[in-house]
Amino acid sequence: MSFYDLIWLVPLFPLAGAIINGLVTHQMGLKKSVANTIALLGSGLAWIWAWAAVLQWYFTEAHTVSYVVKVYSWISGGDLPLLSGGTAPLEIAASFQLDPISAVMVCFVTFVGFLIHLYSVGYMHGESDKAYSRYFSYLNLFMFSMLTLVLGSNLLVLFVGWEGVGLCSYLLIGFYYEKDWCAAAGMKAFIFNRIGDFGFLLAIFFTFGWFGTLEFSKLFALLSQHHGDALVGSATIIGILLFVGAIGKSAQIPLFVWLPDAMAGPTPVSALIHAATMVTAGVYMVARCNFFYQLSPEAMLIVGIIGGVTAVFAATIGLVQNDIKKVLAYSTVSQLGYMFLAVGAGAYIVAIFHVVTHAFFKACLFLGSGSVIHACGGEQDMRKMGGLKKYMPKTYWTFLIATIAIAGIPPLAGFISKDAILAKVFEGGYTNLNQFGNVYYLLWILGLGGAFLTAFYMFRLVYMTFFGEFRGGEEAEHHLHESPWTMTLPLQVLAFLSVVGGVLIGFPGILFHKENWNFIEGFMGPMILGANGHGAEHAGGHAVSFGLEWALVFLSVAIAAAGIVLAYRWYKKDPEFSAPRALAERFPFAYKLLLNKYWVDELYDATIIRGTVALARFFWEFDARVVDGAVNGTRHATVASSFVSGVFDLKVIDGIVNLIATINQTASRYFRRLQVGFTQGYAMVMVFGAALLLAVFFISF
Amino acid sequence: MDFLVSHFAEILFYILAALAVLGSIGVITLKNPVHAALSLLGTFFIVAVLFVLQHAEFLAAVQVMVYAGGIMVLFLFVIMLVSVKGLKTQAAFLSPLIPVAVIGAILVGALIASAVLLGVFATGNAGPEALQMVDGEILGNTEAVGMVLYTKYLVPFEVVSVVLLVAMIGAIVFGRKDRFIGEHEGEVGS
């Protein structure tokens, strides 16, 4: 038996867990231990199976090509005409695919997912039995959807998972649905995702319409044959539409506002869905569909610009937020921006690499913040924290490591992946990629700025939370405690990976003339369509000279260090935070602008929501006046015509009916005399009738 | 005496016919149902003899057994069973209807008789041999009837047996005691 032939079991384990928890444990109100055992089994088995399958596949199969396992034929609809002329059979299979990209994703998704399941066991222990089993049911369902998304071998299966994770995100953000704002946050996330999904769906339709298939491997082959011709236009359209989907899912400008609100859900959910896995689905999808972008410089550029702007934009908002989870949320948006920046520069592998490392340190940060919130009794405002270092050392250390990682200090994971991104973007400018060199230079500068901001706000977060004196009052201080092992163990594992993950997965060999030490580049290279049309080529060349590479490294490290130093001076040395306060007072508009997130929500409220409401009001008026008027007019006409027909009915039809009745009545008044019930009278009539018949017989004879 | 011998068949027929008519008149005129039934019994016997004269020996036996033995006994049983009180005191006839009924019957009879006498039906007999012959072989009448009944008329024979079965079930249903006491009254648990 080969594990990878049964790769479809990987999503099925958590699905089974979700079904059992949702239908049995929840309905019967079983104990928490039952619910978490089932959930951990579901995600744990998926983890083990996935790793076994990937390892077996890696060592036995030719792992430079995709390995597709078809489960069953899903849609089979005969030949359809294509937009490009000709026909193609509509054959879509529910099939799963193992290739370098999905292998990397499935490995880290199952692993991080399992860790967060483990963490949730401790974190959610205060919930009621019912809520507990509901939570784990949703979480397992999310794992199923995410794994379907990652493993799907065609756009439609990917879309199923895509919708599934959106649904689970909605369910888990609105987990505390008794609170209105939580339910509203869930709805917001769902609607914003839906806007993106619209683009994604259109992209799927166009893909089939032009290429007649949705299979990634077939599309790859198809697009690598037709390079530099008429397909560029369709690739651009499909690429942009796909990116619209990715914008919604990965919270990029302009659809990013749902992600900070999504922090209404339980913190492990924020870690799993809104930091580590689901929001990176957009990056994954774009990287998976790199063949479209490689053919279309414009689509690539749009992706890069959106990513770069988002990276800085979200980081600036993060500077002034006081809610610990909000800071992390904007940090996530910012980091996702980096990933799209990488994609926009054609560095898909680096983007995936950053997805993985980001999953490690951001999950660690979120789980750490969950641990902090747990200790502070649900308090999320950093101004009421402080000095937690001595109460919860494990949380502090893991949190600090993850912070250093995200800030970009070598050799931690965050540094390696982020620096790779910046290097690639710089390389894009240096080599004048797609004749948009200046734009890429600009994006590189944005990226550097973002790196500085990231280092600053992350260390601000650390200093405000873990250093100084506790500001939450006597009462809360007594309750401070370190979290149980189920919560700290995932933290430690993730912190460890935040340290070594980067070096292990994506060793920056280019800096040491050891390119082949960079595992992920070599592994995933064949999956990327070469810019000139033919794929399967080692990506990172020697476009930038060796010295310049090192200069870039020192530059980014210096910028990160500057951010850290600034945060140290403002938030560590001065417990009153007087410097930032003075700054806020001097530039009240800028401060308010950042604090209120550029009023994007308000902007949407003023334009789209009010516009929608006004439109709805207009249609309501239209409905009330015109449609109802028409309906009422119809009513009047009906009443009038029915009056006429009623008169006709009463006089003519009833008249006829009554006439018939009268005739019958009159006749029966006489004929009923014959029916007297006198038996022998009947016999007599019979006899005379026979006589009559005989007489007739005689006469006629 | 010669006349008697040479016209024995005619004389016998006329005597029997007269008796049959007399019996029939008895049936419809005697007030007591028992007397009427006995009169009918006599008529049945006479008709059985007439059957013999017409070479229907098997049928004569059936007539005696079924009519005289079966149906008659049934009638007498019912008369005993019913024994309605004051039956004899009531008028046995629908007096006002008698003339009309007689006229009607005579009218029908006269019409048929005129048809007969006008020669619509030819006279002359085929002889007894035909009634004993099946496939050119001379048998007894009973055997011949059996042969025909179980070959040519097998299906009607079976159908008639079903008719009898249905009649039997019907008679049982009508005769059930609890049938008219009231719907479900007296049944337990309804």
Place this chain on the structure above:
Amino acid sequence: MITATHYLILSLMMFSLGLIGVMVRRNFITVLMSLELIFNAVNLNLIAFSFRLGDLSGQILAIFVITVAAAEAAIGLGLIIALTRIKDTVILDDANEMRS
């Protein structure tokens, strides 16, 4: 010479007498007896023609008539039993409910 016509006349007379009986008797039992007379008349007729035409079918038909007569008697007498149960009478016109 006794021909079929003689028998037909006899049969006719019995038939007519039966008919009168059916029409004028008030007692249900006697009405049924009159019906038996009519059946006998018919049988006599059939036998006469059977002899006249030399065809056994007439006799077979007579057997069927006897069967039907037996069935009729059984049903009729069952009806009499039922009638006495609900009406306590065997007088036909007393059983009439339509006049009241």
